[in-house]
Amino acid sequence: MTFAFFTQVLVNGLMLGMTYVLIASGFSLIYGIMRLLNFAHGEFYMLGAFATYLLCERLGLDYFTAIALSMIIMAILGVLVYHLFFRPFRDQHDPSLVIALAIAMLIGGLGLLIFGDEDKSVPSPFPGVIKVLGVTLSMERIVVIIVAIILMATLTFYIKYSRMGQAMRAVSQDREAAALQGIGVNSTFTLCMAISSALAGAAGALLAPLFFVNPFIGMHAVLKALIVVVIGGLGSIPGAIAGGLLLGFVESIGNTFLGNITEMLGFVLVMVVLMFRPQGLFGYE
Secondary structure, three states, rough: OOOHHHHHHHHHHHHHHHHHHHHHHHHHHHHHHHHHOOOOOOEEEHHHHHHHHHHHOOOOOOOOHHHHHHHHHHHHHHHHHHHHHHHHHHHOOHHHHHHHHHHHHHHHHHHHHHHOOOOEEEOOOOOOEEOOOOOOEEEEHHHHHHHHHHHHHHHHHHHOHHHHHHHHHHHHHHHHHHHHOOHHHHHHHHHHHHHHHHHHHHHHHOOOOOOOOOOHHHHHHHHHHHHHHHHHHOHHHHHHHHHHHHHHHHHHHHHHHHHHHHHHHHHHHHHHHHHOOOOOOOOOO
């Protein structure tokens, strides 16, 4: 294996891993704060990809503007979904789970009805390659990696240092104690849903130029999110980062050397992690 080939595999793994991190971080954030397994999360990824397609292809907006607008649209949609469907059943685990599944099916069905089952494509905003130390790297993948890193760094900084981020951490640790300290639990849940949906939309927007867009990609996205959060630990943002990067590198290496059986590797990785650390790499006992 040459240095250039090895570097190419690593870059592909980092690109996959960072998109998995974006999807799984939102999924994990909702569980950590709201204790909700939002199976509709993948559909926000799908809608984010379609929003980027429509904004770029139909309205002629530039790519980064389309990403920002897709995130805003998904955040607003996430807030609406929370207030219309999840809030009336807050703290009721089983009904919320069924509602999340129903929302996923509803959005997926509407997506199929509106957009059809044909693949759509977003023209590459950054065609071509760059050469670094003799290694040929795709500009598209470099942009995805950089934007994803910026978004995750912003999320981490926001949760750690901002007042609302500290409120989210307080609600996650002890909801009743946080409410007694004057923290609005409902407003915190609303913000959590907005951030989570925006991250899913960003992941869909980033990958839209690299892969085909269709109404079925949401199911694949939420499956990857589940694998990542089980590996990293439910409710843990550092776990989502570690799990997403690990899965991305494993899949990149698997695609290079194993081909079609690569999809199995994520489940194998989950089983190995659960055997030795059932709570995940960064989960709590």
